[in-house]
Amino acid sequence: MTGNSDKIFVEVAFNLPLPSPFTYSVPVGLKDRALPGMRALAPFGARRITGFIVAVKYQCDSGFEVKPLEDLPDNIPALSESMLDLTRWLADYYQCAWGEAIAAAIPAGLDEAGEDIFSLTETGMEAFQSSASSDSDRALLEVLRERPGSSRKQLQRRLGANFNARALNKFKSREWIRAQSKITRKSVDYHNEKFVRALPGPSPEATETALKRSPRQLGLHRLLSQREYSLTELKQIDPGYAAPLRQLKDKELAVTETRKVRKASPWDFLDESPRKETPPKLTPEQETACKPLLAAIDKGAFQSFLIQGVTGSGKTEIYLRCIQRALEDGKTAIMMVPEISLTPQTAERFRLRFGNRIAILHSGLSRQEKFDEWNKIQTGQVSIALGARSSVFAPLTNIGVIVIDEEHDGSYKQDSTPRYHARDVALMRAKNQGAVVILGTATPSLESHKNAVTGKYQRLVLTQRVNNRPMPWIQIVDMRQEKEERRNYSIFSIALKNAIRDRLDNGEQTFLFLNRRGAANYVFCKECGYVFDCSRCSVSMTFHSEDNKMRCHYCNGFARIPRSCPDCKGEIIKFQGFGTQKLEAETRRLFPGARVFRLDRDTAKNASVFETMRDKLNAQEIDILIGTQMIAKGHDFPNVTLVGVTLADLSLNVPDFRSCERTFQLVTQVAGRAGRGDIPGKVIVQTNSPDHFVFPCIQNQDFDAYAEKELDLRKKLRYPPFVRTVSLEIEDANEQRGAETARRLRNLLKGALTSFSDVDLLGPAPAVLYKISMKYRWRLLIRAATSQTLQRFLRYAQEQRDLKKAVQSGSKLSIDVDPINLL
DNA sequence: AGCACGCCGACT
DNA sequence: GTCGGCGTGCTC
Ligand SMILES: [Zn+2]
Ligand SMILES: [Zn+2]
Numbered sequence: 101m102t103g104n105s106d107k108i109f110v111e112v113a114f115n116l117p118l119p120s121p122f123t124y125s126v127p128v129g130l131k132d133r134a135l136p137g138m139r140a141l142a143p144f145g146a147r148r149i150t151g152f153i154v155a156v157k158y159q160c161d162s163g164f165e166v167k168p169l170e171d172l173p174d175n176i177p178a179l180s181e182s183m184l185d186l187t188r189w190l191a192d193y194y195q196c197a198w199g200e201a202i203a204a205a206i207p208a209g210l211d212e213a214g215e216d217i218f219s220l221t222e223t224g225m226e227a228f229q230s231s232a233s234s235d236s237d238r239a240l241l242e243v244l245r246e247r248p249g250s251s252r253k254q255l256q257r258r259l260g261a262n263f264n265a266r267a268l269n270k271f272k273s274r275e276w277i278r279a280q281s282k283i284t285r286k287s288v289d290y291h292n293e294k295f296v297r298a299l300p301g302p303s304p305e306a307t308e309t310a311l312k313r314s315p316r317q318l319g320l321h322r323l324l325s326q327r328e329y330s331l332t333e334l335k336q337i338d339p340g341y342a343a344p345l346r347q348l349k350d351k352e353l354a355v356t357e358t359r360k361v362r363k364a365s366p367w368d369f370l371d372e373s374p375r376k377e378t379p380p381k382l383t384p385e386q387e388t389a390c391k392p393l394l395a396a397i398d399k400g401a402f403q404s405f406l407i408q409g410v411t412g413s414g415k416t417e418i419y420l421r422c423i424q425r426a427l428e429d430g431k432t433a434i435m436m437v438p439e440i441s442l443t444p445q446t447a448e449r450f451r452l453r454f455g456n457r458i459a460i461l462h463s464g465l466s467r468q469e470k471f472d473e474w475n476k477i478q479t480g481q482v483s484i485a486l487g488a489r490s491s492v493f494a495p496l497t498n499i500g501v502i503v504i505d506e507e508h509d510g511s512y513k514q515d516s517t518p519r520y521h522a523r524d525v526a527l528m529r530a531k532n533q534g535a536v537v538i539l540g541t542a543t544p545s546l547e548s549h550k551n552a553v554t555g556k557y558q559r560l561v562l563t564q565r566v567n568n569r570p571m572p573w574i575q576i577v578d579m580r581q582e583k584e585e586r587r588n589y590s591i592f593s594i595a596l597k598n599a600i601r602d603r604l605d606n607g608e609q610t611f612l613f614l615n616r617r618g619a620a621n622y623v624f625c626k627e628c629g630y631v632f633d634c635s636r637c638s639v640s641m642t643f644h645s646e647d648n649k650m651r652c653h654y655c656n657g658f659a660r661i662p663r664s665c666p667d668c669k670g671e672i673i674k675f676q677g678f679g680t681q682k683l684e685a686e687t688r689r690l691f692p693g694a695r696v697f698r699l700d701r702d703t704a705k706n707a708s709v710f711e712t713m714r715d716k717l718n719a720q721e722i723d724i725l726i727g728t729q730m731i732a733k734g735h736d737f738p739n740v741t742l743v744g745v746t747l748a749d750l751s752l753n754v755p756d757f758r759s760c761e762r763t764f765q766l767v768t769q770v771a772g773r774a775g776r777g778d779i780p781g782k783v784i785v786q787t788n789s790p791d792h793f794v795f796p797c798i799q800n801q802d803f804d805a806y807a808e809k810e811l812d813l814r815k816k817l818r819y820p821p822f823v824r825t826v827s828l829e830i831e832d833a834n835e836q837r838g839a840e841t842a843r844r845l846r847n848l849l850k851g852a853l854t855s856f857s858d859v860d861l862l863g864p865a866p867a868v869l870y871k872i873s874m875k876y877r878w879r880l881l882i883r884a885a886t887s888q889t890l891q892r893f894l895r896y897a898q899e900q901r902d903l904k905k906a907v908q909s910g911s912k913l914s915i916d917v918d919p920i921n922l923l
Numbered sequence: 924a925g926c927a928c929g930c931c932g933a934c935t
Numbered sequence: 936g937t938c939g940g941c942g943t944g945c946t947c
Contacts, residue, residue, distance in 0.1 A: 112947080116924050122947035145946040146926055164947055234938080252925095264939075265926070909942070928943090935937080 110169065111155040112140050113199035117517070121154050121198060125168045134169070137177030137184055139210065141170045148216075152202050153177075154184060178206055183495065186529050195894060195915040196518040204518050205493035207471045216279040218255070218268070219248035224276030236262050237271075244277060294331045296345065296356045298324035307353060316344040321353055331356075367444055367464045370451065377452040379420065386414050389560040393418065394425050396536045397500050404527060406507070406552040407540040408803070409562030411772020412569050415540045419503045420453050422538060423484060427457065431500025432483045436522060438509040439463070439488040450486050461487030461494070489514060489522040492529065499535040502526045507539035507548055508765055513920040521918060523548075542772060542803070543765040546814065549807050550821040570780040572771040574799050578790045579747075580629060591678070591686050596744050596784045603742045604694055604723055610742040612687065612726045613770065614680050615751035616700070617923070620868060621677060622753040623650055623661055627670025629789035631753055632659070637862060638817050640753040643674045653755045654881060656865035675749075683746060684726050691724065699727035738776035745770070745785040752792065755868050756922050757819045760794050764806050767798050818860075820918075824887040826894060827919040830864065830878040832911040841911035842878040848906045849882065852897045859884045859893050868923040879922065890917075 108131060111121040124142055126134040138153045148170055160166055179187070179202060187201040194201070220228065220241065228241040243258050244250060256263045271277045298321050301307040311318040320341065323329070334341045348354035382390065389407060396403045409415045423433040437446060447460045459473045459482040476482050478495040485494030489512050492502070504512070504523050512522040523539065530537045539548055539557065552559040565571065577593040588594060603610050621643040624631040632641045634652035641650035641659065650659045665672060680700045687696050699713050716722045717737050725740075751763045767785060774781020785798065797806035815822045828845060832838030842864035849861055860883050867877035884890035894915070897903045907913045 109947095114924095114946095116946090118924085118946075124947060142947080144925095147946090149925095160947095162947075166947060236939085266939080269927085924946105926944105926946090928945105930942085931940090933938085933940105 107158070108134060109157050109160040109166065110134050110140065110153045111157070112142055112151040112169075113154045113197065113202060114144065114149060114151040115197075115199045115203035117197055117200065119197065122151075123160055123162060123166055125160070125166050127168050130169055130172050133172045133175065135177050136181060137179035138172055139174050139178050140172055143167050143170060150210075151199060152179065154188075154198060154202075178210060180495065180497070182532060183493070185532065186493075186525070189528055190518060190520055190525060193891070194518045194520050194917050201518050201520075204490070204514070204520070207467070207474045209467045209471065217249045217251050218244055218272075218277050218279055220244050221275055221278050223274075224271065227276055236264055237267050240264065240267050240271070241276070249280075294356050294358050295328050296324055296331065296334065296354055297328040298348075298354050299352060300325075301351075301353050310351065311353075314344070314347065316340075317348050317353075320344045321348055324348075324354055365464050367447070367460075367462060369444065370447065370460060375452060376455065379424075379453070380417065382417065382421070383414060383564065383566055385562050385564050386418055386566075389562060390418055390421055392558060392560070393422050393536070393538060397422060397425050397431075398429060400429070400431070400500070401534050402531045402536070404530070404537040404551075404557045405539065405560060406544060406548055406557040407538060407560045407562065408544055408552070409540065409542060409560075410565060410571070410801070411542045411769065412565040413542075413562035414566040415505070415562065416449065417566075419505065419538065419540065420450070422501050422503065422536075423454070426500030427454075427483055429500055431498050432496040433485075433500055434491055434494050434496065434502045434526070435484060435486045436491055436502070436504045436512070436526070437486070437488065438506050439511045441506065442486075442488050447486065450484070454484055457482055458484040458486055459494075461485060461491050463488070492522040492525045499530070499533050501536045501538060502530050503538045503540065505540050507541045508543055508545040509541075510920050513918075515921060517914065519914075519916050519919075521920070524918070543768045544803070544807075546761060546807060546810060547821040550811065568778075570775070570778065571801065572774050572781040572783055574767070574771055574783045574785065574801070576790055576795045576799055577784060577786045579786050579788045580626065580790075590690075591683060591746060592690060592744075593784070593786055596786065597690065599742050599782060599784060600691060600694075600724065600744070604691065607720070607739075608742065609717065609720070609722065609737065609740045610724045610744065611740055611770065611774075612683065612724060612744045612746055613766070614678075614683050614726070614728060614746045615754070615766070616679055616728055617754075619677060619750040620653075620753070620755055622675050622749075622755075624673055624675060624749075624753075624788065625665035625668065625670045626673045626788075628665060628668045629787075629791060630665055630667050631749075631789060632661075637757070638813070639755045639757055640759070642755055642868070651865075653865050653868045653879075654757075654862045656863055675753075677750070680726055680728065687724055687726060694723040695721060696724045696726065697722045699725065736773060740773070741775055741779060741781050743770045743774045743781065743783045745783065748785050748787045748795075749789055752787070752789070752794070754923075757814070757817070758920075758922075760792075760810060764794055764798060764803070768801060768803070771801070818883055823883045823885055824890045825919060826882045826890055827916040827922060828864075828880040828882070829867070829914045829916060830880070830907075830911055831875045831914070832908075833875050834910060835876045837908055838876045838878060838911055841906065841908045841913070842880065844906040844908070845880060845903070845913070848901055848903060849880070849897060852893065852901045855896065856884075856889065856893050858886075858889055881919075881922070887918075 108126045110124055110126055112124055113121040134153060134156055136153055136156060139150055140153050141148060141150050183205060187205050188198055191198040191201040224241065228245060239259060239262050243255060272279060311321060345354060393405060407415055407418065419435060423435060426433045435450065442462050450458055459477050461473055465473065474495065477485050485491045485496060504526055507523055514520055527537055551557045575595060577595050579593060582588040582593050586594060600610050622631055622640045623643050632650055633639060634641055634655060634657055636657060637652055637654040639652065639654050641652055644651055648661065650661055662672060664670060680698055684696060684698045697713060697716060717725060745767055748763055751766060752759055767783065771781065771783045774783060793809050794806060830838055830842045832841060846864055853859055862881040864878045864880040867879045870877060884893060
């Protein structure tokens with residue numbers, strides 16, 4: 101109990117899943133810098149960790165010991181007051197700790213200082229050499245001898261199961277090892293590259309004679325005499341360089357040297373000073389859309405807009421004009437694009453307009469570089485931040501406009517804690533700071549569509565493509581007819597086959613799409629195309645061979661598989677699915693001469709596969725590209741004039757209430773990219789259920805018609821945007837224990853429901869992706885009419901009903917507010 | 924989360 | 936008697 105008026109205390113939030121901040125006293129020497137938003141190094145149990153000051157106070161009455169802060173490493177706060185407010189709201193809304201929200205809002209690494217590093221002392225070295233200790237102890241000492249300055253984490257990684265925390269403490273107290281706190285962490289990303297250069301030899305003449313009979317060595321030596329080459333470069337000049345190079349090295353006419361270099365990156369152009377372009381003239385439609393936007397930016401009050409514009413209607417030019425206007429008004433701007441669209445080409449477009457006034461927060465940056473960009477924004481050296489999801493936290497002041505391109509894109513939702521949606525965070529930030537939010541897309545999420553309809557957002561529509569580019573032509577192919585009337589049992593309809601042949605003949609390119617993610621084994625009628633769905637939840641039922649039943653992944657309902665279709669008495673088929681590999685094999689068989697490239701989760705493990713694919717596609721070295729939907733985004737490939745959606749049903753029958761919305765988005769997005777100049781693209785969509793209401797809407801590219809029907813269904817079935825949802829995800833390596841946790845959670849929540857009307861539960865049920873990396877998963881969906889009710893319910897369940905107690909040790913519960921991914 | 928502590932069975 | 940595996944509870 102302290103009440104001295106000259107003593108000050110701070111509340112510190114840590115990046116740990118702990119519900120509330122911790123109180124520390126501030127030593128006299130740190131007093132003048134103890135400000136909200138400041139990073140703070142603090143003792144915490146047995147360790148010292150970095151947290152963030154979230155409040156300063158002048159007294160502290162507590163039942164616990166209050167420890168003093170150890171250090172304040174920075175001179176200025178890492179977070180402004182408004183960012184503190186925003187992160188607090190975020191933590192509250194998305195059910196995470198304040199410190200976790202803060203950590204998400206600043207560059208990685210800033211919360212990592214404070215770990216200890218260990219080295220052997222003299223006595224420790226002697227003890228190690230006298231070998232008077234057990235094997236596992238020796239292993240620890242040996243690592244420390246080999247790598248003095250290892251952190252605890254590094255020791256754990258090196259020793260694996262042999263790591264023993266007790267031994268570490270034992271040695272520390274015996275003074276065999278010494279602990280020091282690590283000062284700063286610098287991590288610029290380097291990679292090793294081998295370089296070759298020529299050695300002159302005794303004389304040029306002697307070299308010439310020595311190599312007279314080996315022209316390849318001579319050629320290589322001459323090349324290397326001009327300048328040094330990296331092995332990567334050499335390989336491009338001459339793939340068979342290895343043998344002659346080895347011989348040159350043997351004759352001491354060349355040497356290689358390994359050096360650390362910064363990896364050449366497709367982003368390197370950003371270092372050059374940008375050219376400036378003159379803005380194009382706006383189309384009348386763009387002009388009309390710009391007017392209210394520019395007026396709102398000038399006004400400087402919170403307002404949101406939804407630009408619903410067909411692909412190619414020139415939304416980006418509108419964004420550019422709006423950002424330009426914000427700068428002219430002396431304000432700043434955030435430009436967000438989906439992760440996959442944040443390519444050098446996208447960046448170039450903004451750099452051409454805004455030069456060095458823009459910071460680009462892309463994933464190719466090293467930690468240090470990311471921090472540098474962030475710093476440039478914070479210190480006002482730039483006025484625009486361009487980036488993916490996390491750029492919503494760009495530390496700009498005086499924000500005029502926040503643009504979110506492709507608003508419907510799922511990558512705006514973070515899928516680990518804190519599970520925030522950048523669009524919704526942007527809206528909150530703009531509301532607090534009096535900024536304008538512009539959401540743009542050809543296919544709004546139904547949440548945004550509803551907000552536009554109710555007037556929460558002002559809607560602006562663009563129906564024309566710039567330069568009068570024709571709209572793509574979309575054909576829906578009935579695969580049942582293919583089978584019955586044409587005896588064609590192939591993956592390819594005759595229409596698609598012919599269209600591909602046609603492209604091959606013309607030297608044009610084809611995309612073939614196949615959705616796999618979450619594509620389950622659904623059950624359908626061969627005759628009428630009816631797909632069995634849950635009578636309660638309306639999501640597709642999934643076939644399980646173990647018990648030959650269908651299951652609903654939302655409510656856990658089971659049903660027998662009927663012998664015949666309830667509608668038409670037709671034959672029932674359990675769809676077993678096929679993957680991109682089978683599609684690739686089939687494509688190669690049908691088009692033997694074609695150059696086929698497959699890109700999916702297996703082959704695209706790293707970004708370089710993407711780049712290879714893009715380069716090859718642009719160099720016309722691919723005729724047919726096979727992949728999942730990710731290849732559609734971010735790039736225009738002007739020579740791709742045909743897109744085949746191999747089986748739309750796979751996407752349509754994903755057991756998720758948004759599967760139809762996603763299918764509409766997918767086809768629309770790919771259609772928008774097909775074709776070039778005045779040649780319209782063609783999209784062929786194959787399906788067994790052509791009578792589904794989405795297909796006419798797809799064919800006519802009529803989003804509003806689709807949305808109207810979809811909204812009707814969502815309203816009837818109590819799904820977003822008419823209700824708010826929270827998903828509880830249960831994860832456990834032990835199947836029984838996980839199932840028990842899920843059961844207990846349900847019982848607890850059912851009990852809690854009695855004090856709430858308007859809230860209901862779906863499930864728990866095994867997740868669609870039941871087993872991910874050795875863990876079993878369950879899902880429980882909570883629905884409520886409003887987000888306020890849902891928040892109150894969650895708080896009640898946690899505080900009054902002890903939600904966490906239902907989670908058995910070993911099980912993991914994560915709470916996903918406004919979930920997007922329900923697989 | 925990550926760390927220490929305590930309990931317990933296994934093995935010098 | 937000590938080592939190390941695992942479950943439990945705390946961190947200002
Ligand atoms: Zn039928
Ligand atoms: Zn159901």
